[in-house]
Amino acid sequence: MSSPEGEAGSGSDVAYCVPGGQVFQSVYVQFHGYIALVICLLGSVANSVNIAVLSRKEMASSTNSILTGLAVADLLVMIDYIPFAFLIYVKVGTELSRNSYAAAVFVYFHSIFSQTFHTVSIWLTITLAIWRYIAIKFPQMNRTFCNKRNTNIAITLAYAVSPVLCLPIYFAMNIEPVPGKSNTNSTLNYTSDTNVTFSRIEPASKFAIKMTTNGDLLTAIFWIYSVFIKLIPCIVLSILSVCLIVKMKSSDRRRQKLLKKSAITTNEGEKARLNEDGGKRGGGRTDRTTRMLLALLGLFLATELPQALFGLLTATAPHLFQVCYYTFGEVMDLMALVGSAINFVLYCSMSRQFRSTFTRLARKLLPLPRPNGEQLVPLKS
Template identity: 75%
Template sequence: MAEAYCEPGGRHFQRVYVQAHGYIALALCLLGSAANSVNIAVLSRREMASSTNSILTGLAVADLLVMLDYVPFALHIYTRLGSALNRNSYGWAVFVYFHSIFSQTFHTVSIWLTITLAVWRYIAIKFPQKNKTLCDKRNTTIAIAMAYVVCPILCLPIYFAMNIEEMPQPLANHTSDANATSVNDTGVSGEPIYVITMTNNKGLLTAIFWMYSVFIKLIPCVVLSILSVCLIMKMKSSDRRRQKLLKKSAITTNEGEKARLNDEGGAKKGGGGGGRTDRTTRMLLALLGLFLATELPQALFGLLTALAPHLFQVCYYSFGEVMDLMALVGSAVNFVLYCSMSRQFRCTFERLALKLLPGGGGGGGGGARGGALPLTEVSRT
């Protein structure tokens, strides 16, 4: 039955797309690595200090590590830029083995930091009086540290699911074993060829598929969907309450009091209050929407594979590169999101760039102006 869904279209698609995947992934990784480096530099500035920005910094670090790791992998597997190297050596097999574990681990860190970000924002909106206590610097640091400690443990079963095996030359040159991933499809005659194979333990494979699809992918998507809906409802409720208060003040106050309220409202829009909170929430909703768009298809495909493990051998390899690309897109475009939705992020980035560029001494004035800014979150404008 699996062949009916994935053959021959899936294999044909994979053969065509894989020719371009390496170069697309390389361009995305290089741009994304630069963007996440800028995110870390900007968000860790003193004037940007906040619990939200600390989580965003941890998120940028995880995304940066994923993209840096993918660069040699893409060069090695999908391009001919390193054709002089013996790609079937034991050393390369060890690297591919390491890549499989490393990339999944830090992508999982990124996922759970995104959940932490959504929970922190929900607390700030739903329980503003408890926000400073529950989401203070200490608890934020603990949450980030937990993500970096627990996620490698969650991904540990992947370590036991793969093996490095030496294959006879004829078998490696035209691999027919769907359970084996050749490090390369070309080999030097007479030299041993090493491949990464999945374990024959069906119970372990099934457990890994369930862990990957349900606990690492699907549950975070469901949690973020619920939190996003709650945040949207809370924003609408706050808007309605604000409108009622404005109408009530218009009826019960005299002209002088109306003018004072208008002035206060303008000050809130410029320097703080509900408008700034809503902008922060909208930026984070956009971030969550991006996460769901890139992760939910992978979660559903993983769930399908967990329900029918034989689909892994037939279907997963046909679309594995596409799922890799979706994950890389999600890790790369946060910089664009921050720049488009946060004036303070743009201003801080501009001041930092002026300091670093040759002849950018004029940025010192901007830095002095920045020193007068309040400690604030990335989406404050």
């Protein structure tokens, strides 16, 4: 990869991120580690609760199985980011330990591990959108296509294929020693009138992650990252979100027409009863589930689309990687962490069944009074 100075120099490309971006990064990086730690700790607890609630027997459904797999991937990303934040941003330990070979290996592992399981989250979100679209567009195919077996296969594929898709990242980085300083003060006396001064290079005690210098490989990796891992999922989810919204509006209009038609032959009390019965039979619950998933997709697009566009910019102009991508890298990390942590709030605010199951589970684990006779209806996808 060409250095910013070598290829961009003082050209117009640098002006996009310098000096404002660098000033922002130098200020924000002082707080990023602490903000990220708070989000990761809260998010780890939230995703653990998501797994505990969604995996309950009364919550069994294809949709909730995918959401459970999504929560596991998000939890792993956050658990991995906690020691990374301590090491890189909070700077726990001595400078020597933070620049040791072991620390470099961990950063190398973190780069691959976090991207792999974040990719799992991306493809599980796409699977969730496809399953939901089939459920409301082709309800007759829902039980056949979106059954438990196919759902488990889709989840397994997401976890199996994502490491392969992220494999090029493995070749993008190398652990290299940072050369020690030259010492020119050593002198040998071979004879009484001859002095020989030599330079002694101290052995390297620091190691760092370096991007590959193969420009073609680096460009190919950025294309894979920006297009296949980020941009294509964003486009697919945008299309599915629009289709879901259109289908919901169509269902609402059809329901309103049926209510108006029933008003011709029934009184107001009977019409209200029909409306209530329609909601109890699944129409209202289906709409609530779809709205919750639309909110989840919107949150995903808000966090992933900027990364996709940044990655595409880097793929088309690789020299901007160090100039711009590094400048806003922490901000994009934070956006991804927020997106992974906030699902619990989304489920609680939009799913009555999730709240009820969470309350019952909390009462089992905590010394709280428990209500009697409470029944739950499983959420079907």
